[in-house]
Amino acid sequence: MAASKGAPDLYSQFLSSGPGAFIASKAGLPRPENLRRYKAGEPPLAGPVLIGGKGRLVEPLRVLLSDYPAAQAHDTTFGALVFDATGITQVTELEQLFEFFQPVIRNLASCARVVVLGTTPEETSSVDEHVAQRALEGFTRSVGKEIKRGSTAQLVYVSPKASTGLSGVESTLRFLLSAKSAFVDGQVIVVGDEDSVAPANWDKPLDGKVAVVTGAARGIGATIAEVLARDGAHVICADIPAAGEALSATANKVGGTSLALDVTADDAAEVLAAHLLERHGGADIIVHNAGITRDKTLANMDEGRWNMVIGVNLLAPQKITEHLVAKGALKEGGRVVDVSSIAGIAGNRGQTNYGTSKAGVIGLVHAEAPVLAQKNITINAVAPGFIETAMTAAIPFATREAGRRMSSLLQGGETVDVAETVAYFASPASNAVTGQVVRVCGQSLLGA
Numbered sequence: 344m345a346a347s348k349g350a351p352d353l354y355s356q357f358l359s360s361g362p363g364a365f366i367a368s369k370a371g372l373p374r375p376e377n378l379r380r381y382k383a384g385e386p387p388l389a390g391p392v393l394i395g396g397k398g399r400l401v402e403p404l405r406v407l408l409s410d411y412p413a414a415q416a417h418d419t420t421f422g423a424l425v426f427d428a429t430g431i432t433q434v435t436e437l438e439q440l441f442e443f444f445q446p447v448i449r450n451l452a453s454c455a456r457v458v459v460l461g462t463t464p465e466e467t468s469s470v471d472e473h474v475a476q477r478a479l480e481g482f483t484r485s486v487g488k489e490i491k492r493g494s495t496a497q498l499v500y501v502s503p504k505a506s507t508g509l510s511g512v513e514s515t516l517r518f519l520l521s522a523k524s525a526f527v528d529g530q531v532i533v534v535g536d537e538d539s540v541a542p543a544n545w546d547k548p549l550d551g552k553v554a555v556v557t558g559a560a561r562g563i564g565a566t567i568a569e570v571l572a573r574d575g576a577h578v579i580c581a582d583i584p585a586a587g588e589a590l591s592a593t594a595n596k597v598g599g600t601s602l603a604l605d606v607t608a609d610d611a612a613e614v615l616a617a618h619l620l621e622r623h624g625g626a627d628i629i630v631h632n633a634g635i636t637r638d639k640t641l642a643n644m645d646e647g648r649w650n651m652v653i654g655v656n657l658l659a660p661q662k663i664t665e666h667l668v669a670k671g672a673l674k675e676g677g678r679v680v681d682v683s684s685i686a687g688i689a690g691n692r693g694q695t696n697y698g699t700s701k702a703g704v705i706g707l708v709h710a711e712a713p714v715l716a717q718k719n720i721t722i723n724a725v726a727p728g729f730i731e732t733a734m735t736a737a738i739p740f741a742t743r744e745a746g747r748r749m750s751s752l753l754q755g756g757e758t759v760d761v762a763e764t765v766a767y768f769a770s771p772a773s774n775a776v777t778g779q780v781v782r783v784c785g786q787s788l789l790g791a
């Protein structure tokens with residue numbers, strides 16, 4: 344199944360018209376690239392990969408990426424530049440970044456990928472190495488802001504205790520070096536030391552898995568259900584009883600089942616646990632996507648709005664996860680994926696309730712990761728930025744336009760961009776990835 348593609352927004356339509364393109368080039372208006380998104384059978388990258396660096400990962404990296412077309416430094420177009428910076432232990436050695444990237448950075452294909460691999464600063468063995476490795480963040484995020492035409496830059500920190508077979512990093516690299524990460528930009532992902540087993544088929548990593556998606560009737564949740572089903576999972580689509588028809592439509596579309604469930608109901612966790620154990624012997628994946636906004640400035644906020652948002656967005660995911668784990672309704676080796684928001688990172692006017700709830704979700708991910716690790720369960724969050732949905736269509740025009748354009752990719756994302764990131768976390772091969780928050784925001788200036 345090809346990933347969904349929404350209609351371009353009005354500004355993008357204007358730019359792709361003859362007169363629009365002319366005016367834009369004369370006036371120097373920002374020109375959002377039509378982002379390359381995943382389609383089954385298409386190559387993951389828009390060109391060959393150039394690998395560089397002198398660290399402990401570079402040789403295993405060449406083996407791991409041996410099924411990607413390899414580039415030479417003198418090539419004129421690159422689909423990706425991947426640099427192993429784990430050998431950098433002193434600030435002066437950061438010059439290696441300049442030496443590798445500067446001559447080739449102009450030659451990126453559109454929608455190319457830059458990935459820097461480093462050593463997790465907290466796990467380095469000296470102050471100098473910690474400083475040098477931490478510096479990689481500023482480099483990568485700045486590169487993300489400079490490269491154009493839909494290209495993205497990310498930093499992956501790898502535990503020094505990880506085996507150099509690199510298998511624990513493979514799912515992260517395959518995600519970042521593909522069209523699935525089209526709207527993920529300027530992110531830092533920390534990968535732990537566990538080894539992973541590659542799925543039999545990277546296009547169906549969730550074969551045989553059972554997933555629950557809350558808020559699946561529409562918007563981002565409906566697309567998450569589609570993408571998890573595309574990857575092979577049986578998806579239980581949950582939403583409030585009033586969502587009835589839309590929920591059945593999603594469930595039918597993805598060949599899954601629907602479950603009427605208000606996540607804030609007193610017995611929601613018990614009902615879900617019983618459903619999963621009786622019908623499926625437990626679930627492998629739960630995605631807490633159900634979320635609401637009830638915007639008012641704090642001065643105008645009432646208690647009802649405050650409590651409703653905290654209840655749906657924060658209390659429910661925590662209570663449900665804890666209960667499912669306690670009852671074994673989320674199996675050992677399971678995956679919890681929460682949906683936060685860049686409003687939970689940067690704050691947002693009129694959203695004290697929402698920002699509180701979404702920052703709390705990040706706290707949940709950090710606090711629960713070590714606890715759930717005892718059962719080999721991972722917990723991670725996506726933090727979407729401006730995504731084209733019914734929620735964002737309701738934002739006043741000027742704010743909406745600012746939200747779209749104030750990012751490195753100069754456009755809003757699509758629901759599929761969030762869904763692909765959820766699917767990456769949900770993969771069995773992502774077992775070394777936990778406690779992470781990945782923004783799906785096109786490197787939005789908000790919260791940067």
Ligand code: NAD
Pocket residue numbers: 557558559560561562563564581582583586604605606607631632633634635655682683684685726727728729730731732733734735
């Ligand atoms: P949406 O309003 O289109 O869909 C939300 C779904 O959640 C609806 O189907 C709704 O019925 C369901 N829901 C609400 N309360 C529920 C409850 N108590 N129990 C069960 N289901 C419930 O929203 P969306 O834009 O698709 O957002 C999905 C998630 O992404 C939310 O958590 C939202 O906060 C987050 N998010 C969205 C954006 C964006 O740009 N759209 C940005 C950042 C974060």
